[in-house]
Amino acid sequence: MKTCCDHPPHSRRLIQTPLVELTDQLRRSARKITAPRQAILEVLRRHQHPLTNKEIHLALGKEECDLATVYRNLRTLEGMRMVARFDFGDGVARYELAGAGDEGHHHHLVCTHCTRVVELTECLPRQMEQEIAERHGFSQVTHRLEFFGVCNRCRGSHTTSLVK
Amino acid sequence: MKTCCDHPPHSRRLIQTPLVELTDQLRRSARKITAPRQAILEVLRRHQHPLTNKEIHLALGKEECDLATVYRNLRTLEGMRMVARFDFGDGVARYELAGAGDEGHHHHLVCTHCTRVVELTECLPRQMEQEIAERHGFSQVTHRLEFFGVCNRCRGSHTTSLVK
DNA sequence: GAACACAATGCAAATGGTTTGCAATCCGAA
Protein backbone atom coordinates (compact mmCIF):
# COMPACT_ATOMS: atom_id res chain seq x y z
CA MET A 1 0.00 0.00 0.00
CA LYS A 2 1.27 3.37 -0.96
CA THR A 3 1.21 5.90 1.86
CA CYS A 4 1.10 9.64 1.48
CA CYS A 5 4.20 10.33 3.52
CA ASP A 6 6.77 8.78 5.77
CA HIS A 7 4.78 6.38 7.84
CA PRO A 8 4.10 2.67 7.68
CA PRO A 9 0.90 1.34 6.18
CA HIS A 10 -2.07 1.25 8.48
CA SER A 11 -2.89 -1.88 10.32
CA ARG A 12 -6.50 -0.92 10.91
CA ARG A 13 -9.23 -0.53 8.37
CA LEU A 14 -9.33 2.96 6.93
CA ILE A 15 -12.37 5.11 7.48
CA GLN A 16 -13.95 5.35 4.06
CA THR A 17 -16.63 7.91 4.71
CA PRO A 18 -16.88 10.05 1.57
CA LEU A 19 -16.65 13.81 1.87
CA VAL A 20 -20.31 14.21 0.95
CA GLU A 21 -21.31 12.21 3.95
CA LEU A 22 -19.07 14.27 6.17
CA THR A 23 -20.60 17.53 5.02
CA ASP A 24 -24.01 15.99 5.51
CA GLN A 25 -23.04 15.37 9.08
CA LEU A 26 -22.20 19.07 9.36
CA ARG A 27 -25.51 20.07 7.85
CA ARG A 28 -27.49 17.90 10.23
CA SER A 29 -25.73 19.50 13.17
CA ALA A 30 -26.71 23.04 12.23
CA ARG A 31 -23.06 23.82 11.49
CA LYS A 32 -22.28 25.79 8.41
CA ILE A 33 -20.59 24.13 5.50
CA THR A 34 -17.69 26.41 4.75
CA ALA A 35 -14.73 25.99 2.44
CA PRO A 36 -12.16 25.72 5.25
CA ARG A 37 -14.32 23.18 7.04
CA GLN A 38 -14.60 20.96 3.99
CA ALA A 39 -10.95 21.35 3.11
CA ILE A 40 -9.86 20.32 6.60
CA LEU A 41 -12.08 17.25 6.54
CA GLU A 42 -10.75 16.37 3.13
CA VAL A 43 -7.18 16.57 4.37
CA LEU A 44 -8.02 14.30 7.29
CA ARG A 45 -9.73 11.92 4.93
CA ARG A 46 -6.68 11.78 2.68
CA HIS A 47 -4.14 11.32 5.45
CA GLN A 48 -5.67 8.92 7.95
CA HIS A 49 -2.90 9.44 10.40
CA PRO A 50 -2.61 11.73 13.42
CA LEU A 51 -1.91 15.22 12.09
CA THR A 52 -1.06 18.39 13.98
CA ASN A 53 -2.84 21.66 13.35
CA LYS A 54 0.21 22.91 11.49
CA GLU A 55 0.46 19.83 9.34
CA ILE A 56 -3.18 20.11 8.42
CA HIS A 57 -2.72 23.78 7.69
CA LEU A 58 0.18 22.99 5.39
CA ALA A 59 -1.67 20.17 3.67
CA LEU A 60 -4.49 22.51 2.77
CA GLY A 61 -2.44 23.85 -0.13
CA LYS A 62 -4.48 26.10 -2.37
CA GLU A 63 -7.45 25.59 -0.07
CA GLU A 64 -5.47 27.43 2.56
CA CYS A 65 -7.21 29.22 5.39
CA ASP A 66 -5.86 30.89 8.46
CA LEU A 67 -4.12 28.71 11.01
CA ALA A 68 -6.46 30.04 13.68
CA THR A 69 -9.34 28.77 11.61
CA VAL A 70 -7.79 25.34 11.55
CA TYR A 71 -7.54 25.39 15.31
CA ARG A 72 -11.10 26.59 15.72
CA ASN A 73 -12.50 24.03 13.35
CA LEU A 74 -10.69 21.11 14.83
CA ARG A 75 -12.05 22.08 18.21
CA THR A 76 -15.52 22.30 16.78
CA LEU A 77 -15.21 19.01 14.93
CA GLU A 78 -13.83 17.37 18.04
CA GLY A 79 -16.88 18.56 19.95
CA MET A 80 -19.06 16.97 17.30
CA ARG A 81 -17.06 13.74 17.55
CA MET A 82 -16.19 14.00 13.88
CA VAL A 83 -12.50 14.00 14.66
CA ALA A 84 -10.54 12.49 17.52
CA ARG A 85 -7.76 14.28 19.30
CA PHE A 86 -4.65 12.43 20.37
CA ASP A 87 -2.04 13.59 22.78
CA PHE A 88 1.41 12.06 22.60
CA GLY A 89 2.76 14.09 25.46
CA ASP A 90 4.92 16.43 23.43
CA GLY A 91 2.63 19.41 23.84
CA VAL A 92 1.13 19.22 20.38
CA ALA A 93 -2.39 18.09 19.66
CA ARG A 94 -2.95 15.66 16.83
CA TYR A 95 -6.16 14.83 15.05
CA GLU A 96 -7.65 12.03 13.04
CA LEU A 97 -10.95 11.53 11.34
CA ALA A 98 -13.16 9.62 13.76
CA GLY A 99 -15.24 6.71 12.64
CA ALA A 100 -18.83 6.29 13.76
CA GLY A 101 -19.17 4.75 17.20
CA ASP A 102 -16.46 2.23 17.90
CA GLU A 103 -15.41 1.94 14.31
CA GLY A 104 -12.40 4.16 14.76
CA HIS A 105 -11.41 3.22 18.28
CA HIS A 106 -7.71 2.46 18.39
CA HIS A 107 -4.44 3.41 20.01
CA HIS A 108 -0.97 4.26 18.85
CA LEU A 109 2.57 3.11 19.15
CA VAL A 110 4.76 6.18 18.85
CA CYS A 111 8.51 6.33 18.32
CA THR A 112 9.94 8.72 20.86
CA HIS A 113 12.75 9.59 18.47
CA CYS A 114 11.15 10.28 15.16
CA THR A 115 7.46 10.46 16.08
CA ARG A 116 6.71 7.68 13.64
CA VAL A 117 3.29 6.36 14.49
CA VAL A 118 2.00 2.83 14.15
CA GLU A 119 -1.68 2.30 14.64
CA LEU A 120 -2.75 -0.56 16.81
CA THR A 121 -5.93 -2.45 16.33
CA GLU A 122 -5.79 -3.75 19.87
CA CYS A 123 -7.06 -2.01 22.94
CA LEU A 124 -5.05 -3.45 25.79
CA PRO A 125 -2.89 -2.89 28.86
CA ARG A 126 0.56 -3.45 30.24
CA GLN A 127 1.25 -7.11 29.70
CA MET A 128 1.09 -6.38 25.99
CA GLU A 129 4.08 -4.09 25.91
CA GLN A 130 6.48 -6.93 25.22
CA GLU A 131 4.34 -8.42 22.52
CA ILE A 132 3.78 -5.08 20.87
CA ALA A 133 7.47 -4.31 20.98
CA GLU A 134 8.28 -7.54 19.19
CA ARG A 135 5.53 -7.36 16.66
CA HIS A 136 6.41 -3.86 15.54
CA GLY A 137 10.16 -3.86 16.05
CA PHE A 138 10.17 -1.30 18.84
CA SER A 139 12.28 -1.32 21.98
CA GLN A 140 11.88 0.30 25.38
CA VAL A 141 8.14 0.21 25.06
CA THR A 142 6.16 1.94 27.78
CA HIS A 143 2.61 3.16 27.77
CA ARG A 144 0.38 5.80 29.19
CA LEU A 145 -3.20 5.13 30.15
CA GLU A 146 -5.58 7.64 31.67
CA PHE A 147 -9.28 7.52 32.20
CA PHE A 148 -11.46 10.59 32.00
CA GLY A 149 -14.97 11.24 33.11
CA VAL A 150 -17.21 13.49 35.13
CA CYS A 151 -17.20 12.98 38.87
CA ASN A 152 -20.31 12.96 41.01
CA ARG A 153 -19.59 16.42 42.38
CA CYS A 154 -19.52 17.90 38.92
CA ARG A 155 -22.55 16.23 37.46
CA GLY A 156 -24.75 18.94 36.06
CA SER A 157 -22.06 21.57 35.73
CA HIS A 158 -21.32 22.81 32.28
CA THR A 159 -17.90 24.36 32.32
CA THR A 160 -14.93 22.22 31.56
CA SER A 161 -11.56 22.95 33.04
CA LEU A 162 -9.68 20.05 31.58
CA VAL A 163 -9.45 19.41 27.89
CA LYS A 164 -9.64 23.16 27.41
CA MET B 1 -7.51 9.46 56.17
CA LYS B 2 -6.79 13.14 56.17
CA THR B 3 -5.67 14.51 52.82
CA CYS B 4 -3.63 17.62 52.28
CA CYS B 5 -6.08 19.31 49.97
CA ASP B 6 -9.18 18.80 47.95
CA HIS B 7 -8.84 15.30 46.66
CA PRO B 8 -10.11 11.91 47.74
CA PRO B 9 -7.91 9.59 49.77
CA HIS B 10 -5.55 7.48 47.76
CA SER B 11 -6.54 4.02 46.83
CA ARG B 12 -2.98 2.80 46.36
CA ARG B 13 -0.29 2.42 48.94
CA LEU B 14 1.65 5.65 49.46
CA ILE B 15 5.30 5.74 48.66
CA GLN B 16 6.98 5.99 52.02
CA THR B 17 10.55 6.61 50.96
CA PRO B 18 12.03 9.03 53.49
CA LEU B 19 13.73 12.19 52.26
CA VAL B 20 17.14 10.91 53.31
CA GLU B 21 16.78 8.00 50.97
CA LEU B 22 15.76 10.27 48.17
CA THR B 23 18.80 12.48 48.61
CA ASP B 24 20.93 9.35 48.74
CA GLN B 25 19.56 8.46 45.41
CA LEU B 26 20.69 11.85 44.15
CA ARG B 27 24.14 11.39 45.62
CA ARG B 28 24.61 8.01 44.00
CA SER B 29 23.70 9.47 40.64
CA ALA B 30 26.38 12.16 40.77
CA ARG B 31 23.71 14.82 40.98
CA LYS B 32 24.24 17.62 43.42
CA ILE B 33 22.12 17.82 46.50
CA THR B 34 20.81 21.35 46.45
CA ALA B 35 18.21 23.04 48.57
CA PRO B 36 15.68 23.44 45.70
CA ARG B 37 16.13 19.81 44.78
CA GLN B 38 15.44 18.59 48.29
CA ALA B 39 12.55 20.97 48.76
CA ILE B 40 10.88 19.80 45.56
CA LEU B 41 11.24 16.17 46.53
CA GLU B 42 9.85 16.96 49.96
CA VAL B 43 6.82 18.62 48.41
CA LEU B 44 6.21 15.60 46.23
CA ARG B 45 6.60 13.35 49.23
CA ARG B 46 4.04 15.33 51.19
CA HIS B 47 1.46 15.52 48.42
CA GLN B 48 1.42 12.16 46.72
CA HIS B 49 -0.86 13.38 44.02
CA PRO B 50 -0.12 14.66 40.52
CA LEU B 51 1.13 18.23 40.88
CA THR B 52 1.90 20.80 38.20
CA ASN B 53 5.12 22.77 38.15
CA LYS B 54 3.26 25.81 39.38
CA GLU B 55 1.60 23.93 42.22
CA ILE B 56 4.92 22.55 43.33
CA HIS B 57 6.44 26.00 43.09
CA LEU B 58 3.69 27.38 45.29
CA ALA B 59 3.94 24.56 47.80
CA LEU B 60 7.61 25.30 48.30
CA GLY B 61 6.72 28.16 50.62
CA LYS B 62 9.74 29.57 52.36
CA GLU B 63 11.90 27.07 50.49
CA GLU B 64 10.97 28.91 47.35
CA CYS B 65 13.19 28.79 44.31
CA ASP B 66 12.71 30.09 40.82
CA LEU B 67 9.96 28.53 38.75
CA ALA B 68 12.48 27.77 36.03
CA THR B 69 14.43 25.77 38.57
CA VAL B 70 11.35 23.75 39.36
CA TYR B 71 10.94 22.99 35.68
CA ARG B 72 14.59 22.07 35.29
CA ASN B 73 14.64 19.84 38.33
CA LEU B 74 11.51 17.97 37.46
CA ARG B 75 12.94 17.22 34.06
CA THR B 76 16.12 16.00 35.65
CA LEU B 77 14.31 13.93 38.24
CA GLU B 78 12.12 12.49 35.54
CA GLY B 79 15.22 11.47 33.63
CA MET B 80 16.45 9.71 36.76
CA ARG B 81 13.09 7.98 37.14
CA MET B 82 12.67 9.55 40.57
CA VAL B 83 9.44 11.24 39.53
CA ALA B 84 6.83 10.26 36.99
CA ARG B 85 5.25 12.69 34.60
CA PHE B 86 1.56 12.47 33.77
CA ASP B 87 -0.25 14.13 30.97
CA PHE B 88 -3.96 14.68 31.26
CA GLY B 89 -4.27 16.35 27.89
CA ASP B 90 -4.82 19.88 29.14
CA GLY B 91 -1.38 21.08 28.15
CA VAL B 92 0.05 21.02 31.66
CA ALA B 93 2.54 18.47 32.90
CA ARG B 94 1.95 16.88 36.28
CA TYR B 95 4.40 15.02 38.45
CA GLU B 96 4.39 12.46 41.20
CA LEU B 97 7.07 10.80 43.22
CA ALA B 98 7.87 7.50 41.53
CA GLY B 99 8.26 4.32 43.48
CA ALA B 100 11.09 1.93 42.73
CA GLY B 101 10.45 -0.39 39.82
CA ASP B 102 6.79 -1.29 39.52
CA GLU B 103 5.91 -0.12 42.99
CA GLY B 104 4.41 3.14 41.80
CA HIS B 105 2.90 1.99 38.54
CA HIS B 106 -0.67 3.19 38.35
CA HIS B 107 -3.10 5.22 36.31
CA HIS B 108 -5.59 7.95 36.97
CA LEU B 109 -9.24 8.71 36.71
CA VAL B 110 -9.57 12.42 36.08
CA CYS B 111 -12.69 14.56 36.29
CA THR B 112 -12.86 16.65 33.14
CA HIS B 113 -14.70 19.35 35.03
CA CYS B 114 -12.76 19.94 38.20
CA THR B 115 -9.56 18.02 37.52
CA ARG B 116 -10.16 15.93 40.62
CA VAL B 117 -7.93 12.90 40.37
CA VAL B 118 -8.59 9.42 41.64
CA GLU B 119 -5.70 7.01 41.57
CA LEU B 120 -6.35 3.57 40.23
CA THR B 121 -4.53 0.51 41.36
CA GLU B 122 -5.52 -1.36 38.26
CA CYS B 123 -3.75 -1.28 34.96
CA LEU B 124 -6.37 -2.19 32.42
CA PRO B 125 -8.16 -1.40 29.15
CA ARG B 126 -11.50 -0.51 27.78
CA GLN B 127 -13.90 -3.07 29.16
CA MET B 128 -13.15 -1.60 32.57
CA GLU B 129 -14.58 1.82 31.85
CA GLN B 130 -18.03 0.83 33.03
CA GLU B 131 -16.78 -0.80 36.16
CA ILE B 132 -14.50 2.11 36.99
CA ALA B 133 -17.30 4.56 36.41
CA GLU B 134 -19.51 2.73 38.85
CA ARG B 135 -16.92 2.15 41.49
CA HIS B 136 -15.84 5.78 41.64
CA GLY B 137 -19.09 7.53 40.85
CA PHE B 138 -17.97 8.93 37.54
CA SER B 139 -19.98 9.20 34.36
CA GLN B 140 -19.04 9.50 30.71
CA VAL B 141 -15.85 7.63 31.30
CA THR B 142 -13.45 7.37 28.41
CA HIS B 143 -9.77 6.62 28.37
CA ARG B 144 -6.61 7.37 26.53
CA LEU B 145 -3.95 4.78 25.98
CA GLU B 146 -0.76 5.29 24.05
CA PHE B 147 2.35 3.20 23.79
CA PHE B 148 5.79 4.71 23.38
CA GLY B 149 9.07 3.20 22.35
CA VAL B 150 11.98 3.45 19.99
CA CYS B 151 11.42 2.12 16.50
CA ASN B 152 13.92 0.00 14.63
CA ARG B 153 14.94 2.88 12.40
CA CYS B 154 15.89 5.00 15.37
CA ARG B 155 17.77 2.44 17.39
CA GLY B 156 21.14 3.92 18.19
CA SER B 157 20.17 7.55 17.67
CA HIS B 158 20.41 9.79 20.65
CA THR B 159 18.24 12.79 20.02
CA THR B 160 14.66 12.69 21.11
CA SER B 161 12.02 14.66 19.31
CA LEU B 162 9.04 13.53 21.31
CA VAL B 163 8.78 13.96 25.05
CA LYS B 164 10.88 17.08 24.63
C1' DG C 1 40.78 23.14 54.76
C1' DA C 2 41.48 25.87 50.50
C1' DA C 3 41.06 25.86 45.55
C1' DC C 4 38.84 24.42 41.42
C1' DA C 5 35.64 22.54 37.88
C1' DC C 6 31.46 22.21 36.72
C1' DA C 7 26.61 21.62 37.98
C1' DA C 8 22.78 24.27 39.38
C1' DT C 9 20.36 28.65 40.12
C1' DG C 10 18.04 33.21 39.31
C1' DC C 11 16.49 36.36 36.24
C1' DA C 12 14.76 37.90 32.16
C1' DA C 13 13.85 37.16 27.60
C1' DA C 14 12.54 34.03 24.04
C1' DT C 15 9.79 30.19 22.16
C1' DG C 16 5.95 27.87 20.37
C1' DG C 17 1.45 26.03 20.51
C1' DT C 18 -2.97 27.72 21.11
C1' DT C 19 -6.56 31.18 21.99
C1' DT C 20 -9.02 35.48 21.45
C1' DG C 21 -10.94 40.26 20.17
C1' DC C 22 -12.78 42.46 16.52
C1' DA C 23 -14.27 43.89 12.16
C1' DA C 24 -15.37 41.95 7.71
C1' DT C 25 -17.51 38.10 5.31
C1' DC C 26 -20.30 34.16 4.46
C1' DC C 27 -24.05 30.66 4.92
C1' DG C 28 -28.57 29.31 5.01
C1' DA C 29 -33.22 30.05 6.94
C1' DA C 30 -37.21 32.85 6.09
Next chain:
DNA sequence: TTCGGATTGCAAACCATTTGCATTGTGTTC
Protein backbone atom coordinates in the same frame (compact mmCIF):
# COMPACT_ATOMS: atom_id res chain seq x y z
C1' DT D 1 -33.35 38.73 -1.59
C1' DT D 2 -32.74 39.87 3.06
C1' DC D 3 -30.98 39.30 7.53
C1' DG D 4 -28.85 37.40 11.76
C1' DG D 5 -25.82 34.72 13.60
C1' DA D 6 -21.87 31.71 12.51
C1' DT D 7 -17.32 31.81 10.61
C1' DT D 8 -13.10 33.84 9.04
C1' DG D 9 -8.64 36.55 8.79
C1' DC D 10 -5.51 39.12 11.12
C1' DA D 11 -2.93 40.53 14.79
C1' DA D 12 -2.26 40.54 19.41
C1' DA D 13 -2.52 38.06 23.65
C1' DC D 14 -1.78 33.96 26.50
C1' DC D 15 0.51 30.56 28.93
C1' DA D 16 3.39 26.65 29.76
C1' DT D 17 7.91 25.75 29.10
C1' DT D 18 12.70 26.58 27.69
C1' DT D 19 17.03 29.01 27.32
C1' DG D 20 21.16 32.33 27.59
C1' DC D 21 24.08 34.12 30.69
C1' DA D 22 26.26 35.74 34.65
C1' DT D 23 26.42 34.24 39.43
C1' DT D 24 26.42 30.92 43.11
C1' DG D 25 26.98 26.47 45.29
C1' DT D 26 28.45 21.56 45.77
C1' DG D 27 31.60 18.09 46.02
C1' DT D 28 36.13 16.57 44.71
C1' DT D 29 41.08 17.02 44.78
C1' DC D 30 45.28 18.19 46.74
